[in-house]
Amino acid sequence: MTTPICDFIKKYISENPLRLHMPGHKGKDIFQNPVSAAYPYDITEIKGADSLFEASGIIAESEKNAASLFHTAETVYSAGGSTLCIQTMLDMVCGPGGRAVAVRNCHRAFVNAAALLDLDVTWVYPEYDGGSLLSGRVTAEMAEKAILSGEKPDCFYMTSPDYLGKIYDVRGIAEVCHRHGVPLIVDNAHGAHLAFLSENIHPIALGADMCCxxxxxxxxxxxxxxxxxxxxxxxxxxxxxxxxxxxxTSPSYLILQSLDMCNKYLSEGGIQAIRSAADKLECLKKELSAVYRIEDTEPMRMTVSPLSCGLYGHQLADILRESCIECEYADETHAVMLFSPVYGDEEAARLKSAMESVRMPRILLQSPEYEGYSPKKAMSIRQAAFAPSESISVDKADGRICSGVRTACPPGVAVIVSGEVIDKETIKILKRYSIFDINVVK
Ligand SMILES: Cc1ncc(COP(=O)(O)O)c(C=O)c1O
Structure with a gap:
């Protein structure tokens, strides 16, 4: 597969140009640090380099390569993460003042976008299934009920996989959405690789109108x-x-080159590497499940619930850190580990050996219960987000209205959303996530 962005920049560097344009480092290695090698490749929208938001040249060509790999009608690059894509998608389907039905396992990027766009959001709370806060079951029937519960929404918004790696019924929910003429937007921030598994379970393949x-x-x-x-x-x-x-207006060309290179990587062995890494992790999960409770997740992630071994998730993460293994995320109930197509037998063996050598107290620990948690709304997300606010201790926040989204990131899931009333249950959960101060409406 072609790499038009990378080729253009390589050629530009080889000509040793006098760079009378941004960035100010002019491509020179002035700091002599490990990042220095990247400087020559960090360019701006010079002639021939195209422009991300008006792409018609090398960026457009590279985006077409990505679209053909992901089997989409169109793929657009973002140098501002999924956060920027979420803002964009909601702008496209809802617009300012629009209405969204959204599953409450959403990342704070959604809530912030809803504040910017003044969206009226109806929440669908996942059915608690004994796992973690706001990660649970959402059925097509639940989606349909929410869609029909008020004025027709401009979109149905869901996150799949969620932070723990749980995959939701995108196909079933897409079918319901389309029956009612509602576009389905999926936050697939954690699932780019799902398009390349032996069965394509990427949201676009399952019927989503758009995803990031x-x-x-x-x-x-x-x-x-x-x-x-x-x-x-x-x-x-x-x-x-x-x-x-x-x-x-200055998207990073380093990031764009890495997206460009990823197309080549995927088309020249990366897809096989994804499948092979997923197979290796599946074997490892099977072996470790004799000892640990391993959650049912998407294939590139191992989410361990070590409570039955007498360990909290963060304790397991601390123990693994002693073996120089850093988890993606850990809380009271889970430790989340992300595998990768660039990992193979060696990394699987290292993780296996560390997990098997953990000494467990074998005292049964209880998972906290989250059944029925659903804070009450007092004002719109936008009103509260832009209202004068003050930061107070969560211990003093009972009855106050949340102004800013308070979430630890990771996982970034919104425990309490701007405009909602903080109650005793919220305070307990916030503290559990080590959040001790909160912004409230004055
Ligand atoms: C579920 C989810 N959605 C969206 C985002 C935002 O993605 P990005 O960091 O690429 O902007 C995150 C980030 O952690 C996330 O976990």
């Missing part, structure tokens, strides 16, 4: 590199204008 993937989370892409994928041809050609309303 953080390339940087699960593929070898630099941090900030993401894809906005469009499945429904009705939305083709609209994303660039919408994205330019929120994104920097």
């Amino acid at each position: 993937d953080s390339g940087h989370k699960m593929l070898p892409v630099l941090t900030g590199g993401a894809y906005l994928h469009i499945g429904n041809p009705k939305y083709v050609g609209m994303a660039k204008a919408a994205m330019s309303r929120y994104g920097s």
